Amino acid sequence: MTHFARRAALAAVVLAGLAGLTGAASAQTKTLDTVKQRGQLVCGVNVGLPGFGAADDKGVWSGLDVDYCKAIAAAVLGDAGKVRYVPTTTKERFTALQSGEIDVLNRNTTWTISRDSSLGLSFAGVNYYDGQGFMVKKAAGVKSGKELGGATICVQTGTTTELNLADFFRINNLQYKPLVFEKMDEALRAYQANRCDAFTTDASQLYAVRLLTSNPDEHIVLPDIISKEPLGPAVRQGDSQWFTIVRWVHFALLNAEELNVTQANVDEMLNSTHPDVKRLLGKEGDFGKGLGLDNDWAYRAVKQVGNYGEVFERNVGSGSRLKIDRGLNGLWTKGGLQYAPPIR
Numbered sequence: 001m002t003h004f005a006r007r008a009a010l011a012a013v014v015l016a017g018l019a020g021l022t023g024a025a026s027a028q029t030k031t032l033d034t035v036k037q038r039g040q041l042v043c044g045v046n047v048g049l050p051g052f053g054a055a056d057d058k059g060v061w062s063g064l065d066v067d068y069c070k071a072i073a074a075a076v077l078g079d080a081g082k083v084r085y086v087p088t089t090t091k092e093r094f095t096a097l098q099s100g101e102i103d104v105l106n107r108n109t110t111w112t113i114s115r116d117s118s119l120g121l122s123f124a125g126v127n128y129y130d131g132q133g134f135m136v137k138k139a140a141g142v143k144s145g146k147e148l149g150g151a152t153i154c155v156q157t158g159t160t161t162e163l164n165l166a167d168f169f170r171i172n173n174l175q176y177k178p179l180v181f182e183k184m185d186e187a188l189r190a191y192q193a194n195r196c197d198a199f200t201t202d203a204s205q206l207y208a209v210r211l212l213t214s215n216p217d218e219h220i221v222l223p224d225i226i227s228k229e230p231l232g233p234a235v236r237q238g239d240s241q242w243f244t245i246v247r248w249v250h251f252a253l254l255n256a257e258e259l260n261v262t263q264a265n266v267d268e269m270l271n272s273t274h275p276d277v278k279r280l281l282g283k284e285g286d287f288g289k290g291l292g293l294d295n296d297w298a299y300r301a302v303k304q305v306g307n308y309g310e311v312f313e314r315n316v317g318s319g320s321r322l323k324i325d326r327g328l329n330g331l332w333t334k335g336g337l338q339y340a341p342p343i344r
């Protein structure tokens, strides 16, 4: 062996050792094990956005994103109640996840390439297809976003909203003045105090925010949707088992709706002879194993939280104050975009 060949061989051994070490280190910090040992899921949510994530005066959390925390806890720990909710602002949310303070971020967060790559996050799916809109005072008589030339617009920092706003006005060759806030309630207060002419955020949130104003009837949401905001749960990169669990809890809720498995009938459905239902509920196959869970993981999520349609209607749809239509969030079988790969 020449000197150079020996050096190359030595370097290969050192590299393999390092790879082994980092592999071992990451195996030790598997999120699933941490969550199980702790006996609690730590879930990053909004500081207070009705319909998505908000606590009531007794500190009880609810919302579509909150139900996703519960469904994950039910699947992983057997109990939807074993969740500690960590309210995060737009700015804090990503560091909370990167630093390991939270196990999963369920907080009306848009899946974008930079968040999915440079920020070290992985989005597990889309639990709400959204798009950005504007709210204005009815009295202003504005009917479309394109009439907002010269307007002052209240917007929250650290969001895709801020970036889309700039694009929209640039594309339409219009001037505007952004009034930027760190917190939503500050932005809303400024809007209500007439410091800005319009308030902009994801359309779903505009419905919620409008209800937070002192007189909702004085405000309208304009018809313009100026961006794509696919919102969904995010995890840290590098823990593929945890990523797969979070992703398949979402798919299980969707598959349950597609198969008409509901919170109310899930026990009866355990006797179903439909092969898809049997696989979903762990009566056939061994699909929990690959996730590091038992085979009742999806049963527990549906039993304790309901299927996707139930979660949607309860929090943001017909059973809520927001009354948002299923629209893009309908199942693919009903003209919507929600589609889950099969359990098999």
Ligand SMILES: N[C@@H](CCC(=O)N[C@@H](CS)C(=O)NCC(=O)O)C(=O)O
Residues within 6 Å of the ligand: 046, 047, 048, 049, 088, 089, 090, 108, 109, 110, 156, 158, 159, 160, 161, 182, 183, 184, 185, 201, 202, 205, 209, 229, 231
């Ligand atoms: N989906 C957008 C916007 C999400 C967002 O944080 N929206 C604000 C505006 S309503 C919010 O939830 N604020 C709550 C708060 O920080 O008080 C994103 O991921 O950047």
